[in-house]
Amino acid sequence: MKPKTLITAVVIILLGVLAVWLASGSFIADAGLRRSFGKVLLVIAAAVLACLAFLFSRALRDLAETRDDLGAFGKELAGGDYTARYIGAHHNRTSLRGLAIDLNEMAEQLEATARFMAAKAARLDAILNSMIDPLVMVDRDLWVQFMNTSASRVFSRNLSPDANPFPLILLTASEKTETLVRDANETGLASEQNVLLLTSKGRRNFDLVAVPVREEGESEFTIIIFDDRTEEHQLQTMRSEFVANVTHELKSPLTSIRGFIETLRSRKTANEDVRERFLEIIDVEAERLEQLITDILVLSEIETAKTDREQETFNLNELVDEVLLLLDDKASEKKITIDADTEGEGVTVTASRSRLRQIFINLIDNAIKYSNPGGKVWIRCTRASAERVTLTVRDNGPGIDPQYHDRVFERFYRTDRGRSRDEGSTGLGLSIVKHIAQLYQGRAWVESEPGNGAEFIVDLKL
Numbered sequence: 001m002k003p004k005t006l007i008t009a010v011v012i013i014l015l016g017v018l019a020v021w022l023a024s025g026s027f028i029a030d031a032g033l034r035r036s037f038g039k040v041l042l043v044i045a046a047a048v049l050a051c052l053a054f055l056f057s058r059a060l061r062d063l064a065e066t067r068d069d070l071g072a073f074g075k076e077l078a079g080g081d082y083t084a085r086y087i088g089a090h091h092n093r094t095s096l097r098g099l100a101i102d103l104n105e106m107a108e109q110l111e112a113t114a115r116f117m118a119a120k121a122a123r124l125d126a127i128l129n130s131m132i133d134p135l136v137m138v139d140r141d142l143w144v145q146f147m148n149t150s151a152s153r154v155f156s157r158n159l160s161p162d163a164n165p166f167p168l169i170l171l172t173a174s175e176k177t178e179t180l181v182r183d184a185n186e187t188g189l190a191s192e193q194n195v196l197l198l199t200s201k202g203r204r205n206f207d208l209v210a211v212p213v214r215e216e217g218e219s220e221f222t223i224i225i226f227d228d229r230t231e232e233h234q235l236q237t238m239r240s241e242f243v244a245n246v247t248h249e250l251k252s253p254l255t256s257i258r259g260f261i262e263t264l265r266s267r268k269t270a271n272e273d274v275r276e277r278f279l280e281i282i283d284v285e286a287e288r289l290e291q292l293i294t295d296i297l298v299l300s301e302i303e304t305a306k307t308d309r310e311q312e313t314f315n316l317n318e319l320v321d322e323v324l325l326l327l328d329d330k331a332s333e334k335k336i337t338i339d340a341d342t343e344g345e346g347v348t349v350t351a352s353r354s355r356l357r358q359i360f361i362n363l364i365d366n367a368i369k370y371s372n373p374g375g376k377v378w379i380r381c382t383r384a385s386a387e388r389v390t391l392t393v394r395d396n397g398p399g400i401d402p403q404y405h406d407r408v409f410e411r412f413y414r415t416d417r418g419r420s421r422d423e424g425s426t427g428l429g430l431s432i433v434k435h436i437a438q439l440y441q442g443r444a445w446v447e448s449e450p451g452n453g454a455e456f457i458v459d460l461k462l
Contacts, residue, residue: 077107134226140185142168142178145221154226156200172197177208181222184210194229205230245412249292249426253285288426295428298358299411302435310352316381316389317346319353323360330368331377338364340379347381347389349462355436359391362429363456367395370454388442389462394455400448408446409434433458 076084085104128135134151138144143165147155155171168178176195184191190211197206207227213220260278320340324331331338349356360379367377380392400408407413412427430444433456437444441461448454 083111136224137221138168139221142181144168144171154199180208181210184212184222188212188214204228205233242411253289256285257282292426295426299428299432302439311350312353313350314353315346315348319357320360320379323364327364334373336368336371337376347383349389351462359433359436359458362433363393366429367393370397371395387461389460391458396453399450399452400454401450405446
């Protein structure tokens with residue numbers, strides 16, 4: 001029975017006792033008996049009052065316990081524990097039963113909302129962390145509040161904004177980035193700027209986009225996207241340098257040719273030997289132009305090709321003999337001795353014969369050009385493994401300083417520009433060798449020291 005029902009019953013009993021006592025004077029004539037009956041009624045009333053006091057104290061105790069339990073339950077909810085529940089809410093007999101049930105229902109709704117928000121945040125994190133471009137979020141004070149996985153990897157700062165936010169300047173080490181964000185916050189519009197930043201891969205060129213996120217007219221935070229444009233800028237620089245170099249290389253022989261043609265047309269010299277000399281120079285310069293254009297076309301073709309379609313099986317020793325026959329006159333003019341290990345069975349490969357011929361022509365011709373008269377050139381072809389072949393061409397010329405070892409494979413780079421032009425070099429031969437090697441998943445490099453000649457090595461997957 002509920003406490004309220006018990007209390008009601010006790011009150012009714014007391015009222016009944018009181019009514020009986022008041023009526024006892026009319027139906028009990030004996031005074032002694034009436035007094036005894038009154039005492040009995042008093043005892044009954046006292047017992048009933050005692051029960052009433054007990055029930056009331058119990059109700060107060062249950063109410064206090066429920067209040068304390070609900071208080072603790074409320075603190076758990078306020079602390080973010082939405083899985084907490086008030087146990088036995090439906091069995092509670094106090095006046096707080098309805099409140100307990102309502103709080104449980106509210107906790108269930110909060111838990112469902114928290115799960116939904118957590119899933120939504122997880123999806124957002126997954127999207128942001130799957131981005132290739134670094135992304136950083138800063139507050140109005142320019143403190144980093146979030147950065148995706150790409151940003152952590154690129155800047156390699158080992159800082160976690162989730163644990164402890166930090167100033168943007170610590171991440172980018174660039175005042176330009178801070179200025180960009182301030183401009184975006186002031187205007188309320190996206191701002192863009194190209195910035196050179198220090199990253200884990202060295203200095204990289206980024207196009208930055210700062211987008212302010214506004215609430216109630218004020219910027220609450222700003223999202224910064226870092227678009228790495230380093231390769232594009234490098235390609236643009238290489239393209240500009242290439243055009244400038246080609247223009248320069250074409251201009252020199254063209255100027256020479258036009259000068260001699262104008263001299264011949266003016267008929268200022270009637271000496272046949274001089275005229276023949278001029279014509280010979282024009283022919284040499286025209287041949288140089290033709291070779292330059294040919295090398296440019298070859299290089300362009302190699303760079304755009306992914307694989308060589310025209311492949312055949314042949315012996316490298318036979319190919320070396322063909323190239324030596326082609327360059328025999330140049331070697332004889334400088335009395336260069338060529339030591340080619342073409343004896344024995346040699347190395348058989350399946351590849352583009354013309355591509356490998358180009359490698360040997362460029363390397364051997366280069367060795368002959370830079371060898372001193374009476375010098376020597378060594379040529380070796382070896383199979384390094386079942387899939388790798390190594391081609392080596394060595395000379396005993398002046399050698400190359402180690403600081404130029406990588407640069408000699410760049411387009412139009414020459415360690416001795418005057419001598420290269422005198423020898424008829426276009427400055428593209430070694431660049432062609434490097435790109436052919438890359439076409440065959442290999443590489444080309446040089447080992448040399450000043451005064452000790454140079455050894456050019458090409459590793460190919462054949």
